[in-house]
Amino acid sequence: MSAILHDLALGFSVALTPSVLIYSLVGCIVGTLVGVLPGLGPLAGISLLLPMTLGLPPTTAIVMLAGIYYGAMYGGSTTSILMRIPGESASVVTCLDGYEMARKGRAGPALAIAAIGSFVAGTISVVALSLVAPQIARYALNFGPAEYVGLLTLALLLLAQLGSGSKVRSLVMSLLGLALGMIGIDPLTGYARFTLGIPALADGLGIVPLAVGLFGISEILLSAGTRNVPKVAAPRLRDLYPSRAELSASTMPCLRGTVLGFVIGLIPGSAHIISSFISYALERKLSRTPERFGKGAVEGLAGPESANNAAAVSAFVPMLALGLPAGAIPAVMLAALMAHGISPGPRLIQEQPQLYWGFVASMYVGNLVLLLLNLPLVSLFVSVLRIPYAILYPIVTTMCVVGVYSISSSVTDLWIMFAAGIAGYFLRRANYDVAPVVLGFVLAPMFEVSLRQALTISSGSLWIFIERPIAATLLGTAFVLVLLSLWMPISRRLELRRTKAGD
Amino acid sequence: MQKIVTCLIAGIAVAGLAVTTSRADDYPTKPVTFIVPFPPGGLVDFTARPVAAALERVWKQPAVIANRPGAGGGVGIVAAGTARPDGYTLLFAHPSITSVPASDVVLGRKPSFDREQYVPIARFVADPLILVVKGDSPFKTFKDVVDAARKEPGSVSYSSSGAYGAVHLPFEMAAHAAGVKFKHVAYTGGGPALTAVLGNHVQMTMGSPSVLAPQIKSGAIRPLLNTGAKRVALLPDVPTVYDLGYKDAEFYLWVGLFGSAKIPAETIAKVRDGVAKAVKDPEFIQQLQKMQLPVEYQDGPDFDKFWKADAERIEAAIKRIGKVE
Structure with missing residues (x-):
């Protein structure tokens, strides 16, 4: 313990050096801006800004990149709450109840809870990371394709929980998402599937243009069709921040989300993007009033936001402890280190203690900075809603176009965004929820690749899912869930019959 | 009226000047764009940036890196092939310039480009695996x-x-x-x-x-x-x-500079001259050393020979693999 305190002291001595601190601040501010710009998420943000950090000393560069990363995570929830425009797949869930809160005049509390939840989750996760990272990282590597299949099966079952309307409609939308996720070159065989011969579709549809279109553009189109413009009065200071009831309703979801997100984020690969979805489904299951979800339930905002940020921190564990680029964002960060002549490996902690602990300490500092940065901004962001639609929406649309185009300078992405927007408009007018489309879209390639990898490894034998304890447990849980959902209606009917017979 | 005529004459003179300045012997007279067909932060990107920075110092003209990722490099490679062949749009590529069209053929797709459409200008690194x-x-x-x-x-x-x-x-x-x-x-x-x-x-x-x-x-x-x-x-x-x-x-993960085969030979020669100076730039050497990437520079003709042999091995391997599964 004292060794860790000593290491952390070293870290803070690095992180609080004026030059490092300034770049950490700059990173947080730039990240917040990137996150607030619709369509630009954390991955696009740090890849685009990576070349600019090449001239800095390595610790400073990595601290700044990390600042951009979690700054974008914080900022991403702002557009989700205010305008229903997700910056990346994780903030899709934030759109569900966060935006509904904003429509009910609770935009300020929603933004504040997102910031506080992110801060709590981020800080707890950094503490957990500094205490246990090296020990658990190696164990997490056991999570291979078979285990992924188990986890994703569970996630697919939770899809039906996501919509606010009928389960059948949610499932139809999930299937649509799964189908859209199949577009592009199959990474395992190289075949191009459903690309219609368009080279730009070879890598599949982008998650950002799809989500921005389905959520943001469709919302703009929908409000253009309505006459009654909601009046947002100048908020009183009291209404800017969450009420005591809202805060206490958020506490447990926030803590549960933190634990869930931290554990899922440890899994190498891109499992962290499903943490917010799973947290949302969990909160809805645990809630005594699940019908409030999707209509502005504060628990449906606090849980996923916390899970998302906890996972964002623990996704660094394989990178820091083992030097492994286990996900897309750590891969970019590792690349940045390599450009600075540091080859990250399992001995990064021993060989570069000031870098390692400076980075960890900068995450404590960064989270605090972002909380202090975001809370005062709440009133500014909320006043954006007072801009008349006729002025606000053209600006927002332009920003969506700029943001989506800047990711890979592709005009095709813009067409995808607008097509998704129009499709989203009609689907939502017909009362179909679009959130399951995005989750299905995210899960489809992950599930398919893992399943086929697992079966290649086992030479086609299904035993691999039973021999491996974690995979078996996850699949067993999924099986029990299916049985329960089948049994519930039957048992209800039996009970009904019994009470009738009793009459 | 006279004013207009003077303006016209001046305009023509300027246009004529512009024509003369874009002749190969003055190359480059404006910023040069380098397409990197991968996202920032990969081997090709990290090789391209120090090269471009060194060329900027040699040419005294801005050298712009444009990341055009997609389809295993295919999107950016095609973009470089269809850009105006004046030498102001060049391409950094790695072995996928050979393997992408070859695997297209095996999978029964019409390749989106042919490697014959590009001329090799220089190779910078060639790490084995x-x-x-x-x-x-x-x-x-x-x-x-x-x-x-x-x-x-x-x-x-x-x-x-x-x-x-x-x-x-x-x-x-x-x-x-x-x-x-x-x-x-x-x-x-x-x-x-x-x-x-x-x-x-x-x-x-x-x-x-x-x-x-x-x-x-x-x-x-x-x-x-x-x-x-x-x-x-x-x-x-x-x-x-x-x-x-x-x-x-034998296999290498090399990174090289290419141009469209339609670019005039004199312009390509100019680029090769510039690159030959750029690889001696101390900052370039230092940056590659920092990344532990040994410089394996080859000028156009040598690189061409290397690339042909490399492509033959890759294309034969892809034919043997055939369709996966």
């Missing part, structure tokens, strides 16, 4: 791997960065040269492929010396084979495919 197994693996040498695979075909598995990619191809070449079959498990990138070896899900993978060296030094993984003709400074004990008599498995 290192075959590695987990640190506690029973395989101590590449011969152990080959023996095990011969005893029970398909019993030794490897993870690749994706079908027909820069790990799949050298593994197919090595297996072919040794006369054995390995079990291929495709992952979605080199990072996940290495993670799969460390998590004990597959037995081997390949990667660049600079990426794998720290993992090797810590004992997490063990190197068995170098796919190059000569040993690498970072890992001098690892035998090469030449040492072991598998020279058909």
Whole structure:
């Protein structure tokens, strides 16, 4: 313990050096801006800004990149709450109840809870990371394709929980998402599937243009069709921040989300993007009033936001402890280190203690900075809603176009965004929820690749899912869930019959 | 009226000036764009940036990096081929310029480009790949791997960065040269492929010396084979495919500069001159040293010879692989 305190002291001595601190601040501010710009998420943000950090000393560069990363995570929830425009797949869930809160005049509390939840989750996760990272990282590597299949099966079952309307409609939308996720070159065989011969579709549809279109553009189109413009009065200071009831309703979801997100984020690969979805489904299951979800339930905002940020921190564990680029964002960060002549490996902690602990300490500092940065901004962001639609929406649309185009300078992405927007408009007018489309879209390639990898490894034998304890447990849980959902209606009917017979 | 005429004459004169200045002997007179067909932060991007920065100092003209990722490099390569062939749009590429169209052919697709549409200008780096197994693996040498695979075909598995990619191809070449079959498990990138070896899900993978060296030094993984003709400074004990008599498995992850074949030869010669100066730039050398990427510079004609031989090996390997599954 004292060794860790000593290491952390070293870290803070690095992180609080004026030059490092300034770049950490700059990173947080730039990240917040990137996150607030619709369509630009954390991955696009740090890849685009990576070349600019090449001239800095390595610790400073990595601290700044990390600042951009979690700054974008914080900022991403702002557009989700205010305008229903997700910056990346994780903030899709934030759109569900966060935006509904904003429509009910609770935009300020929603933004504040997102910031506080992110801060709590981020800080707890950094503490957990500094205490246990090296020990658990190696164990997490056991999570291979078979285990992924188990986890994703569970996630697919939770899809039906996501919509606010009928389960059948949610499932139809999930299937649509799964189908859209199949577009592009199959990474395992190289075949191009459903690309219609368009080279730009070879890598599949982008998650950002799809989500921005389905959520943001469709919302703009929908409000253009309505006459009654909601009046947002100048908020009183009291209404800017969450009420005591809202805060206490958020506490447990926030803590549960933190634990869930931290554990899922440890899994190498891109499992962290499903943490917010799973947290949302969990909160809805645990809630005594699940019908409030999707209509502005504060628990449906606090849980996923916390899970998302906890996972964002623990996704660094394989990178820091083992030097492994286990996900897309750590891969970019590792690349940045390599450009600075540091080859990250399992001995990064021993060989570069000031870098390692400076980075960890900068995450404590960064989270605090972002909380202090975001809370005062709440009133500014909320006043954006007072801009008349006729002025606000053209600006927002332009920003969506700029943001989506800047990711890979592709005009095709813009067409995808607008097509998704129009499709989203009609689907939502017909009362179909679009959130399951995005989750299905995210899960489809992950599930398919893992399943086929697992079966290649086992030479086609299904035993691999039973021999491996974690995979078996996850699949067993999924099986029990299916049985329960089948049994519930039957048992209800039996009970009904019994009470009738009793009459 | 007279004013208009003067303006017109002045305009024509300026236009004429513009025509003369864009002649090859003055190249470059305006910013040069370098297409990197991958996202920022990869091997090609990291090689291209110091080269472009050095060229900027040589030419006294801005050198702009444009990342155009997509389709394994295909999107950016096509963009460079269809840009105006005036030498102001050039391309950084790696072996996917050969493997993308070749795998298109095998899969029955119309290739989106042909490698004949590009002329090689210079090669900057050419790292071999290192075959590695987990640190506690029973395989101590590449011969152990080959023996095990011969005893029970398909019993030794490897993870690749994706079908027909820069790990799949050298593994197919090595297996072919040794006369054995390995079990291929495709992952979605080199990072996940290495993670799969460390998590004990597959037995081997390949990667660049600079990426794998720290993992090797810590004992997490063990190197068995170098796919190059000569040993690498970072890992001098690892035998090469030449040492072991598998020279058909020679493979490099090289990065080179290309231009559209329609660019006038004089302009290409100008670019080659500029590059020859740029690779002597101390800042360029220092930056590549920092990334532990040895400079393996080759000028146009030498690079052309190297590229042709490399392409023949890759195309033969892809034909042998055929359709995956």
